[in-house]
Amino acid sequence: MSARIAAVDWGTSRLRIWLLDEAGCVLAERRSDEGMLAARPDGFARILEGHLAAMGAPADLPAIICGMAGSRQGWVEAPYVYVPASMQGIFGGAAPIPGSRRDVRIMPGVAQRDPASPDVMRGEETQLAGIARLLGSDTHTVCMPGTHSKWVEIAEGSIAGFATYMTGELFSVLAGHSILSHSLGAESHSVSASAPLFRRWCEESLTEPGDVNARLFRIRASTLLLDLQPIQAAAALSGLLIGAEVASASGRFARHGAPVVLVASGALRPLYEAALGLAGLEFHPVEADEAVRAGLFAAAVHLGMAEPAGATA
Amino acid sequence: MSARIAAVDWGTSRLRIWLLDEAGCVLAERRSDEGMLAARPDGFARILEGHLAAMGAPADLPAIICGMAGSRQGWVEAPYVYVPASMQGIFGGAAPIPGSRRDVRIMPGVAQRDPASPDVMRGEETQLAGIARLLGSDTHTVCMPGTHSKWVEIAEGSIAGFATYMTGELFSVLAGHSILSHSLGAESHSVSASAPLFRRWCEESLTEPGDVNARLFRIRASTLLLDLQPIQAAAALSGLLIGAEVASASGRFARHGAPVVLVASGALRPLYEAALGLAGLEFHPVEADEAVRAGLFAAAVHLGMAEPAGATA
Structure with a gap:
């Protein structure tokens, strides 16, 4: 060939x-x-x-x-x-x-x-x-996680509209440049979709997506008062941000009840699968590289x- | 003396x-x-x-x-x-x-x-x-804007509870370390509380506080597509973040209808006065330095x- x-x-x-x-x-x-x-x-x-x-x-x-x-x-x-x-x-x-x-x-x-x-x-x-x-030619909602996640509405084979969520970049700048860096530590942590704190913070965000800012500082306070460890802080921040994205985007895009098409690869895929599941959304995963x-x-x-x-x- | x-x-x-x-x-x-x-x-x-x-x-x-x-x-x-x-x-x-x-x-x-x-x-x-x-000895809600804004519930002369919003720090890290830095530019801008974009983005956040993340990237897109200028981008980001803070905090704290006590000074004071006003909240300003x-x-x-x-x- x-x-x-x-x-x-x-x-x-x-x-x-x-x-x-x-x-x-x-x-x-x-x-x-x-x-x-x-x-x-x-x-x-x-x-x-x-x-x-x-x-x-x-x-x-x-x-x-x-x-x-x-x-x-x-x-x-x-x-x-x-x-x-x-x-x-x-x-x-x-x-x-x-x-x-x-x-x-x-x-x-x-x-x-x-x-x-x-x-x-x-x-x-x-x-x-x-x-x-x-x-x-059907109508679909497509979720494409990343540094700048895209949620896209496809209708009749065309891109009808979309929205960007700066979720990946928010995680990076908060972990690297805000007071939360003291909670997450210098090492980068690979967050597991089954981590209890990822799931709990994700669920809280899905329930009250308008309270993200109030919850951010709780990560810092949990380090000071409740001995939260860096890997747990990373799981909490990831769950918080991904949950808020899914809550906002599914309200705007996933109106018709069809499965969300999740175009993802690598470490983000299981995290978004978990978040979509916690939101009660059916989804169809597709490998982004392919x-x-x-x-x-x-x-x-x-x-x-x-x-x-x-x-x- | x-x-x-x-x-x-x-x-x-x-x-x-x-x-x-x-x-x-x-x-x-x-x-x-x-x-x-x-x-x-x-x-x-x-x-x-x-x-x-x-x-x-x-x-x-x-x-x-x-x-x-x-x-x-x-x-x-x-x-x-x-x-x-x-x-x-x-x-x-x-x-x-x-x-x-x-x-x-x-x-x-x-x-x-x-x-x-x-x-x-x-x-x-x-x-x-x-x-x-x-x-x-009354019950009061106190709003204390800053790098880490505090909203405090005072009951019978005691601090009954409080919440921190990382609003000032979010503005700094997004302006300095995210893709939004290209929209805001290297100079720091003093945002006016009467700037139309501050007020419009603040109102939108007050209405839909769960969509902050979706709105962040619109600042970048507005620079690329609609020729948004750096001072306007700073006003939009400030309105977006302060509006979301006030929406979330007033839902949690300002339940009893009494005026919010706003303890602020400098440039933040008029911005929070405007945001509280747009939220329909009465407030009583106090100079933070005093x-x-x-x-x-x-x-x-x-x-x-x-x-x-x-x-x-």
């Missing part, structure tokens, strides 16, 4: 590259921390070519990229497509890299320009394209950059 | 010293950024003596201190007094500094050990002592360190 396309997820702080065959299956993979911040202003081409050479990719193999590399601060800006955004409309917004020897294109982000709820995404639209077949590869492959096929298996030349 | 007591408010990051006469009136004042963090582990005595000498205070003038200097990380730990805490009980918890040539005592903090809502304060209990006469001086003087009188005007020797 030979590579048909290089699929690239180029985020703010990390870079992942896959060589995919004609069925969209993975032939090779590389991961690096040369994200957008490390690559700019002019390292994008050099970094991409270095990895592709190391993977043995031919010089004319096309590459399709999604993520923050397409932002104004990135390699080439791929302007936002506005909601309601069909997958075809998103594919059509891909921006070519001028002056590149190989065919390189960057997926656009999606924006919601409604002054009452302005919002932007870059990267998640490609994951959504990767699960378009699963979503079909979704982004499938979305990049679908974009490449749609744009004529790669030919799928079974296509007639 | 000669000084009867040195009154010292020694917080985490700043130090204020007043020489007070027999009526508790200010004869001299010094302010410095030699807070607890700058003074520890062993600079407390040197710093205090340096300021008192510069103010011309006699070597035997007693000094009464409140704030984080009395914490475990401070000069000498003055253990917490637990709620319900009477003012007499708080005064009685003052800890003497051993080995000091002058009579120096540090006020205790107050703690709430209830496992469902553990909480601590250090410094605010002294402000509350300073307004004890105003509060009388309250802490009055509380320190009352403690000194109670402890026999200073003799009030009119007392018979």
